[in-house]
Amino acid sequence: MLAATRAVTSGYATGPVRVTEGGSRVTRATMSGVTAAIPPALTLVLGDEELLSARAIAQTVHAARAADPGSDVREYEGGALVPGEVAEMLSPSLFGGRRVLVLRAGQDARKDMITTLLAYAKNPDPEVHLIVAHLGGAKGKALADGLKSAGATVLAVPKMKGARERVAFVREEIRRLNGSCTEDAATGLLDAVGNDLRELAAACSQLMADTDGRITAETVARYYKGRAEVSGFTVADAAIVGDVPGALEALRWALHVGVDPVPIADALADGVRTVARVASAGRGSAYQLASSLGMPAWKIERAQRQSRGWSPDGLVDAMQAAADCNAAVKGGAEDRGYALERAVVAVATARRAGGGR
């Protein structure tokens, strides 16, 4: 029953509930658009995007609070729940009034707990709002499925995949804060801040606080310099097109943020290999080449653009440099960073020189 001490009772509170999402300023803004309709008795927040999940819970809680300011809000952890507690949390309150029960990490709930919860879900108490957060995986699937079939309102918060979705998220976020954001500004922000939604949301609200609300690429460039997420592929892409300053900058960033030299060296070799194979395959549609080269079409398209300016001799030199670099980062060199820099320069030089012989 000690676990129950984690529960937050904030029946009298006037401000937002204890939900952190990248700064409290955001929280207040988030709540602005919520209607005061009474939320359903059963809500299932399904998905593994943490920020969105937290937001969905906060909105539901807020709606319940709006309907009855005296609501009693309690939070539980799925894994720490014990049977007695469930009975207590679901039983009618002695003093009456609405109650909001938030069960976080519902996928961790034990089997007997799930049975109890589902038995309750068949005949829910209209005075109680039960909000269950679930990651949506195979773990604890019975709870999610049972709640769904019991007629719970499902709020889907799946993980965002791909840059396009994140760009849309950033733009939507700025719009929600009554600003406007261009597409390239959103891309720039993603490059600078990274893919973490919390960080992105915080960055958006910060930008809105600092500017007049019209976010352009220049605005982002003024406030955010450098890159948060540089991988070996960024380095390789720049080196392959002969952009020595860009490649060296990316390499320094990558080493600075803690990318291991070995994957960078592998990415460099992979870049040269891809260009060499695509260049030697001749002209043709990327989709036709995709099956014969065993590569995705987008990769081939990019390599076709990159392969301009490469000669076969240059490719031989570049591959040799990549192989030497691979040995160097695995203990062959004193300074792995220097070995990588040399390889980057060698690859870029091989492209320009087109091979000595």
Add this chain to the structure above:
Amino acid sequence: MDVFAALVGQEAATVTFRRAAAEADALVKAGRGLGTEENAQSGARTGAMTHAWIVTGPPGSGRLEAARAFAAALQCRTGTGCGECPGCHTTLTGSNADVRMVVPEGLSIAVADMRALVMRAGTAPSGGRWQVVVVSDADRLTEGAGNALLKAIEEPSPRTVFLLCTPSTHPDDISVTIRSRCRVVPLVQARPEALAAALAEGQGVAPDVAAWAAAAAQGDVELARRLAGDPEVRKRREAVLTVPRKLTSVGACFDAASALIESAEAEAAALVAEMDSGERADLERALGAGGTGRGAAGAMRGAAGQLKDLEKRQKSRATRAQRDALDRALVDLAGFYRDVLAVQFGAPVRPVHGDTAANAKAAAGKWTAESTLRRLEAVLGCREAITLNVKPRIAVEAMMLSLWRG
């Protein structure tokens, strides 16, 4: 059959061993051992026999086979290594109570193992002849293990014989203190004719096939046997030797590299797959898998960690096997470029790969000697890169591109 018949093309070493075995037999028959007072007084000793030997030789020259044959000759009742008597027979099958073989599976021989061995080596031979200790890879002795062995070699028991096998007597391979107390028997790289004759005689291989396999194996007895007997090995070798002709463009280089890597992976997988599953089944049984009744399920609960350890070891062995397979292919490839170079220089040496001599001649006309040498360097560089832990694919790709450009 004579126990020394298995040693191909090692005439000098065989003579040394025969004389030593003959004197050892005389000592046994006289009821004496090595290093006793009576020997010095009687003057009967010719000095052909001694208590510690090092057998050296290039890979595939059959160091361990030589040591085993000598051990058999020492246990032989007639003292010649007849191959028929119980002494010879039990030694060759590995069941002789007085012959101890140390064949390390891991990377080194630990000092604890060596101490136990030295203790046993000090006892009198139960068969009344010689207590023989054979260390198959003495270059893998750790420093401590080497010192433990040194103690025994310094003050040997009268009837104990140590046979150590190493690639060479270089201090990297064997410590100078051990080396200075041993007699060295160098094995040579077997001549192709001797190898071919042995193949034809021992395995009934057709003479022309035997001659070809002997040349292609470059003195490696074991490899020659496999080439002559296993069509898979032959197919892989042929595939490797077509590589120089296939390199027509940058794209072809990458295809050739892929094919080479995949073939090495397949060869290694076939080699270790059976061993892996057997080991896993053994370990699971030892841990109580498949049991029934009370507590059977509980017994396996903590076993995941041990199984994971086993998988890790197996993975490292598979990597090793894969690299070995790749290395063999690269040696074949280097042999081809060596042939080309020999033709270009008009050197009066036999080609390594007799069956691709025509290709080598054609290539010799097309390339300059410098470019052939660069190609040979590229192959050897790739071998070294792989030992330096470069990703095999990257190393082989870089090599193929260099081979293409020359």
